[in-house]
Amino acid sequence: MSWRDNLPAVRGRILKDEALAPFTWFRVGGPADVLFLPEDEDDLVTFLKGLDENVPILPLGVGSNTLVRDGGVEGVVIRLGKAFGKVEPRGESRIYAGAATLDAVLAREAAKAGIAGLEFYRGVPGSIGGASVMNAGCYGSETKDVLIEAYAVTRAGERVTFSNAQMGFTYRKSARAAEGGLIFTGALFQGRPDDPAAIQARMEEITARRETTQPIREKTGGSTFKNPPGHSSWKLVDAAGWRGKLFGGAMFSPLHANFLINTGEASAADLEGLGEAVRADVKAKLGVDLEWEIKRVGRPKAG
Known part of the structure; x- marks a missing residue:
């Protein structure tokens, strides 16, 4: 059996x-x-x-x-x-969000509650569970800057709580999450009091910036590679000549060269193959190692 x-x-x-x-x-x-x-x-x-x-x-x-x-x-x-998508202000400019809560929804609900400091989540694709796993952030702010504690269930079915320090946050990574065997179910965040209208205005600026600089309406996974120390990944991909260049049904966006796109006919192998080809080319031409930010999981197709 x-x-x-x-x-x-x-x-x-x-x-x-x-x-x-x-x-x-x-x-x-x-x-x-x-x-x-x-x-x-x-x-x-x-x-x-x-x-x-x-x-x-x-x-x-x-x-x-x-x-x-x-x-x-x-x-x-x-x-x-849905059961993991609850958002709840907890007083003292704190707010709880379930792991299935979209990052942008947390930013919106925090703004309504007059909680500032979480506006950057308006520009982060994904949900709070993923943000906790990879220390998601943008425009100079990261999850490590606002998270008080994260809640998870272990592989054995035990409920656990981790403080910010215990999460072991570094750039686009949590050492605790990297150990594996955890299902993150929610997190508690600390902001600061501010006028909801002022918070909303800052979020609208982030939205406008994203819409003009990122292919947010394409089949994409956000930033493909982490920024190497001292470099911007999009500049490296662009300099190596891969902006807008088709590879099967995949390409790096003409709008933002660190956004990998499924043009409509790509397979996962096309997307990963393009990413690996770009990594190799950037290394050969520019001497810089690009590290995947996108999480690749599962088995290649047989044959």
Whole structure:
């Protein structure tokens, strides 16, 4: 009997061989062996406690910064839904957000509550779970600057809380999250009091800036490569001659050369292949190593 025939009883949905492309912004990728959509945190805990400990798990947020390979994902992909999308001001300019909350929604709700300091999230694609995992940020601010503590469930189904210091934040990374085996369920943030109208005005400036400098309406995953020390990745990609150059159905955006785009017909292999070709070319021509910021998961397609 396969492990897939002996899954824990849950209140949420369990889907086998479910295509993951619709769950990612690139709109590519193969199926998950199992996709689990928990009803709530208790349901998630129950599932993890009852799941064979040898079965790998992969948390998937809104898929804004994830490239799923064409062969799909081994084990269980866990995607948090509506129950994990609550946003709640907690007084003293603090605000809680569930892991499934879109970053832009947190910024909006903080503004309504007169909580400043989280405006930058208006320019970050993705959700709070992903922001906690990768220390997401833009325009000079990062998650590490505002997070008080993050909440997660372990692979064994235990609820845990991590302080900002325990998260081990560095540029686009959390050492705690990198250890694996954690499903982040929410986080508490610290802002500062300000007039909601003033906060909203700053957010509108961020929105306008994004719309004129980034291909936000394309099938993209946001910034493809981390900025190497002393460099901007987009300038390196541009200097190597890859801005707007097609590679199968993939290319780096003519608008922003660090945004990898599915032009409509790309496979995951096209997208990853282009990224690797650019990395090699930038290294050869400019002597700089580019490191992926986009998370690539799953198996290559057989053959």
